[in-house]
Amino acid sequence: MAANKMMQFVSVPQRMPEKRPAAARKTDFAEIYARFTPDRAAEQASRCEQCGIPFCQVHCPVHHHIPEWLRLTAEGRLEEAYEIVAGSNNLPEMCGRICPQDRLCEGNCVLEQSGHGTVTIGTVERYITDTAFDMGWIKPVRPLQERAESVGIIGAGPAGLACAEQLRKHGYQVHVYDRYDRVGGLLIYGIPGFKLEKHVVERRTQHFRDSGVQFHLGADVGGRSGPSFAELRARHDALFIATGVYRARDLAAPGSGLAGIVPALAYLTASNRKTLGDDVPAFDDGTLNAAGKHVVVIGGGDTAMDCVRTAVRQGAKSVKCLYRRDRANMPGSMREVAHAEEEGVEFVWLSAPEAFLGDGKVETVRVHRMRLGAPDASGRQAPEIVPGSSFRLEADLVIKALGFDPEPIPAMFGEPGLKVSRWGTITIDWSSMMTSLPGVFAGGDIVRGASLVVWGIRDGRDAAEGIHAYLAAGRAARNAPQALALA
Numbered sequence: 001m002a003a004n005k006m007m008q009f010v011s012v013p014q015r016m017p018e019k020r021p022a023a024a025r026k027t028d029f030a031e032i033y034a035r036f037t038p039d040r041a042a043e044q045a046s047r048c049e050q051c052g053i054p055f056c057q058v059h060c061p062v063h064h065h066i067p068e069w070l071r072l073t074a075e076g077r078l079e080e081a082y083e084i085v086a087g088s089n090n091l092p093e094m095c096g097r098i099c100p101q102d103r104l105c106e107g108n109c110v111l112e113q114s115g116h117g118t119v120t121i122g123t124v125e126r127y128i129t130d131t132a133f134d135m136g137w138i139k140p141v142r143p144l145q146e147r148a149e150s151v152g153i154i155g156a157g158p159a160g161l162a163c164a165e166q167l168r169k170h171g172y173q174v175h176v177y178d179r180y181d182r183v184g185g186l187l188i189y190g191i192p193g194f195k196l197e198k199h200v201v202e203r204r205t206q207h208f209r210d211s212g213v214q215f216h217l218g219a220d221v222g223g224r225s226g227p228s229f230a231e232l233r234a235r236h237d238a239l240f241i242a243t244g245v246y247r248a249r250d251l252a253a254p255g256s257g258l259a260g261i262v263p264a265l266a267y268l269t270a271s272n273r274k275t276l277g278d279d280v281p282a283f284d285d286g287t288l289n290a291a292g293k294h295v296v297v298i299g300g301g302d303t304a305m306d307c308v309r310t311a312v313r314q315g316a317k318s319v320k321c322l323y324r325r326d327r328a329n330m331p332g333s334m335r336e337v338a339h340a341e342e343e344g345v346e347f348v349w350l351s352a353p354e355a356f357l358g359d360g361k362v363e364t365v366r367v368h369r370m371r372l373g374a375p376d377a378s379g380r381q382a383p384e385i386v387p388g389s390s391f392r393l394e395a396d397l398v399i400k401a402l403g404f405d406p407e408p409i410p411a412m413f414g415e416p417g418l419k420v421s422r423w424g425t426i427t428i429d430w431s432s433m434m435t436s437l438p439g440v441f442a443g444g445d446i447v448r449g450a451s452l453v454v455w456g457i458r459d460g461r462d463a464a465e466g467i468h469a470y471l472a473a474g475r476a477a478r479n480a481p482q483a484l485a486l487a
């Protein structure tokens with residue numbers, strides 16, 4: 001009987017929840033999609049074909065049991081659906097909102113491949129989890145057994161948070177250290193509210209606090225305001241490094257030191273802090289505020305998309321995005337480009353800054369036209385300058401969104417024995433998630449380089465299992481002499 005509710009894709013077309021019109025959403029930082037109604041969620045979930053080999057699940061980094069929770073949603077059994085969702089994801093309401101589903105679960109759904117249009121998996125995941133919060137189904141973690149051993153986690157982003165909750169389930173005492181004053185990493189200060197409203201992050205943070213995770217905020221490990229790495233190693237039985245990547249790549253073009261040229265993360269953080277009600281002098285004095293300005297954003301990834309759409313909401317006069325490749329070769333999500341275009345952003349494809357001009361403060365960007373040349377070592381066509389193609393764009397604010405590299409972690413932590421790759425990411429043994437230092441584990445962006453929230457969650461979960469196995473082995477070794485003596 002359950003099967004009757006499923007496989008409705010032939011008669012039920014794909015439908016997303018209501019999307020607010022661009023004119024309305026441009027005026028605030030609220031999310032752009034409404035939540036599914038119960039009937040719509042059940043209807044959309046019922047489109048699933050219940051594949052024997054679900055490619056959606058294969059391509060989901062946390063290997064969610066997607067067909068199962070879609071079936072339960074179609075049957076109206078939402079509490080059970082939530083149990084299954086929560087079994088493999090610590091932040092499902094966030095993944096439902098901000099995973100690039102077109103490249104992961106939904107892009108690999110057989111219905112998408114066969115031209116029927118994917119099941120709207122992310123939106124159903126969000127609906128299930130938001131409903132679970134509203135209904136009070138999400139209970140704090142209460143481990144069967146509290147353990148004396150403690151684990152220190154450096155970084156309260158998705159990787160650190162997923163690891164923290166999994167370790168609490170095993171009964172460990174978990175302490176999370178972060179240099180920010182709020183929990184969430186890029187979820188709270190990087191990603192804007194129109195993709196992920198801040199109360200959603202704060203609601204989940206409260207759940208972690210209620211589950212016994214202890215947060216130490218304003219604690220810059222290895223810096224002036226925090227404990228040293230050596231102190232944390234002495235204080236805890238194991239450590240997990242989940243510090244993300246924060247060294248912004250810079251521009252080499254002449255004039256890039258002019259006032260009015262700002263890094264993307266400083267710009268987005270100021271905007272998010274304003275949304276959260278903080279005092280932000282650099283926003284109030286106009287340095288990090290696009291209101292009334294001609295804005296040029298340089299870059300083609302998710303960060304650039306967030307900057308252009310933030311600038312629109314702040315009331316910029318015009319917003320242009322320069323990217324050196326074309327639309328088909330940009331790293332950002334196509335959905336985000338479409339949203340930005342609807343909101344009035346102009347994309348200047350195949351273009352790169354040649355120089356910034358102005359009297360102390362940027363006024364104009366001189367831009368090269370680019371073309372795609374022969375493929376480079378990575379197989380991607382390398383952009384090259386079209387000779388004599390320069391043109392000028394008016395700009396009072398230029399935002400650099402060129403990507404992020406790792407900070408020099410071994411030097412910052414005073415631990416030269418911590419092995420890193422030639423790109424500065426921490427090297428780990430993927431089978432245990434342990435670094436070159438015994439009892440020190442790592443995951444998320446600091447291991448992968450700039451990646452995705454859902455991969456951070458996956459790493460945090462895998463690291464929690466690695467840490468549990470490591471600590472269990474230590475307990476077994478300590479107990480072995482006693483066991484021998486008793487025998």
Ligand code: FAD
Nearest residue numbers: 155157158159178179185186221244444445451452453456
């Ligand atoms: P982070 O989220 O960066 O968290 C690291 C934490 O460590 C931070 O809180 C930081 O303060 C703390 N920290 C760093 N050093 C120290 C130290 N020395 N001592 C104490 N604390 C420290 N991904 C998606 O899936 N979808 C999106 O739509 C998306 N949009 C993005 C938009 C922007 C603007 C950016 C920048 C990234 C976006 N990403 C997106 C990527 C995603 O946010 C990251 O991949 C993810 O947050 C990585 O998680 P993490 O836990 O490894 O690191």
Ligand code: SF4
Nearest residue numbers: 060095099104105122
């Ligand atoms: Fe899709 Fe992300 Fe949810 Fe996995 S976690 S099912 S990739 S939205």
Ligand code: SF4
Nearest residue numbers: 048049051056109110
């Ligand atoms: Fe359902 Fe699509 Fe996954 Fe198949 S691939 S189980 S149709 S969501």
